[in-house]
Amino acid sequence: MKSIALQAVVTAAAFDGEPSDAELDAIETESPLILADVALLDAQIMTIDRTPNELDQQRIRRAHRRVLAARRDLANRAATLTVPGGAA
Numbered sequence: 001m002k003s004i005a006l007q008a009v010v011t012a013a014a015f016d017g018e019p020s021d022a023e024l025d026a027i028e029t030e031s032p033l034i035l036a037d038v039a040l041l042d043a044q045i046m047t048i049d050r051t052p053n054e055l056d057q058q059r060i061r062r063a064h065r066r067v068l069a070a071r072r073d074l075a076n077r078a079a080t081l082t083v084p085g086g087a088a
Contacts (some may be wrong), residue, residue, distance in 0.1 A: 029077070033070040039063045 019027070027034075040063035047056045 030074065031072050034065070036063070036066040036070040040067050 006007045038062070040082045043056070047060070052060065
């Protein structure tokens with residue numbers, strides 16, 4: 001029987017606790033969507049304990065449109081990167 005300690009040596013990877021450059025680039029690419037999601041959650045949280053008035057409903061709709069626009073932009077950017085000869 002093989003020792004379990006050998007498996008730990010094989011699966012252990014050096015982790016310095018910092019994100020890689022690729023991870024930072026992915027975060028930067030997705031940051032508009034992240035910020036739009038945070039704004040939508042913020043608008044929804046404000047109306048948890050009360051009935052939303054017209055201004056609250058408008059704020060939620062606007063935030064939801066921003067999320068959809070950010071998702072669309074992110075999907076379009078990903079599509080242009082994967083299509084050979086796509087516009088950059």
